[in-house]
Structure formats: C-alpha cells, structure tokens
Amino acid sequence: MRPRLPFRSHLQFAHRYVRNAMQERRRDAISPIAPAPERPDPAGWPADRLTLTWLGHSTVLLNFFGVWVLTDPALEPRVGLGRGLAKFGPRRLVAPALLPDELPPIDLLLLSHAHMDHTDLGTLARLPRSAAAVVQPGTLDLVRRFRERYALGWTERGTVRGVELESLEVTHWGARMITDRHRGYGGYLLRRAGRTILFSGDTADTDALTPIGRREPIDLAILPIGAYDPWIANHASPEQTWRMFQRMGARYLLPVHFATFRLSREPVGEPLARLYHAAGSDAHRIVGGRVGATWELPER
Secondary structure, eight states: OOOOOOHHHHHHHHHHHHHHHHHHHHHGGGOOOBOOSOOOOGGGOOSSSEEEEEEETTEEEEEETTEEEEESOOOSSBOSBSSGGGOBSOBBSBOOSSOGGGSOOOSEEEOOBOOTTTSOHHHHTTSOTTSEEEEOTTOGGGGTTSSEEEEOOTTOEEEETTEEEEEEOOSOOOOSSTTOOOOOBOEEEEEETTEEEEEOOSOOSOSTTHHHHHHSOOSEEEEEOOOOTTTTTTSOOHHHHHHHHHHHTOSEEEEESOSSBOOSSSOTTHHHHHHHHHHGGGGGGBOOOSTTOEEEOOOO
C-alpha cells in the first residue's frame, strides 16, 4: 500500500496553505503577474526531431517526432479550489508562455498526479477533447471530458498515439484534498523514434529511477527542483535532483516545478541557482530555465 501523509501533517499543510493564500490575495492589487520571458513558436517546429518549451511550473510542451505532448497542464492565473475568478489558491508569479487556445492540437496529455498545481481542472476544460489523457490509477474521474483515457500503474506499459509509455515509481503522495482518498502518483518514460524522455512529475530524492538509466539510454530527464522547503519529504532539493540525474545517466536535464507559484519558503531564484552550482562544469547539460525558451535535442 502506498504511503499517506499523517493526518496531523495534512492539517499543518492546510493551515499554512490558507494563511499564505490569504496573504497573497492582499498582495494581488500591487503585484502584477510578470510576462513570460520568451514566447515560443510551435508552428515552426520540425516534426522529425524532439523540440520542447517549458510553459511554466511542470507544464512542458513537446513535439516528440510529430506527436504533440503536454505534461501536467496548469496555465491559468491561479491553481487551487474553484474555477475562474472564484479560484482560491496560489497565484502565478510569471505568465505561461502560451495559453490553452495558443497551443497546437495536443495528441497526448500526461498527468503525474492529482495535486491542483499539476491537474488544473480550469486548464483541462480548455484543452481539446480529442487529446488522449494518460493518468495514474485513481485519477480517471478528473479527465472524464477526454474521449480517450488511460490509467497506467507503476511498471505498466502501453502505446498511445504512437508513443511507447511506461509508468514509473517515484516518491511523493497523491491525495487531492485534505480528506481525499489516495489517488496515486508517478512519472512516465516516453519512447519514440529511438529517443527516450523521462518525466518524473513530483518526487522527493529516490533511487527508483536509477535502474531505468542503467537498462537504456535516456536522452532527456524532466525533473522537479522546487518546493523543497519545508516539503523535502515530497520534493527533491536541487542538489538531490542533480544527483538523481547523474545516477540515471541521462544526457540532458530540463528542470521544472520552480519559480512559477509560491508554494514553499525558499526564494524564487534559489532552486535554479543551486542546481547550476551543483552541476559545476556539467552545467551545459541543463536546458531550459526560462519560461518560453525553445530547446531542440541535438543529434547524438
């Protein structure tokens, strides 16, 4: 049975979440959302290679050799309870690089777990029903609007829209609400055209991903680096993420889950700075880092 957070931890989280949200509401009038530093142009991306852009938080848009993939879409001004102007929760620090109606036709939608900053119902409602949604077990009810829906538990595999998928074990937790049942969580391995991408979703430091890199080469690892203070039991620090990346032997690292929403106590710019410091002379293997920046996988 997968672990739950103790009930007392749930209550502590709820108390801190509500307090921070109320403080943020009071700051809204004088702190506008910053524009995305860069604006991608997916219409010009080639279909015979891997090209991607980080849209903010854990949302990545990929053209994976002609298949459009979107991870953990959260593209509204807030994440949290409610919808539209009535949504109550953390507000964006920086706007998404693209809005839902500016995205290309999405083929494959990957959701790592049910937390509201990863499964945002407002964003999902604005995506085309024709996208195939792949989720962890226990979250199918959140993607009912999509015509194609698949649940993959850890180690399970399947091919969806021409992409080979494998569900991965990570270290996190999956309930959506304080009193919600455990819904599951996990990452995904994506294979197509002889290239492999690892998307972990949220995870604390774990050795569970190490064997994957030992059995096959990973071209790109998409890993989280933020919200570790005080949530280190569920979110890896930048140094832990770099060590996980090294252990799996991936070629490139795209850091996500930082500098988009204020979900924890560390300064906004700290996660990326610490990641580069940990990487040292290998920092050239870190890609992205700026919302909206476009990156293309080099040939081997």
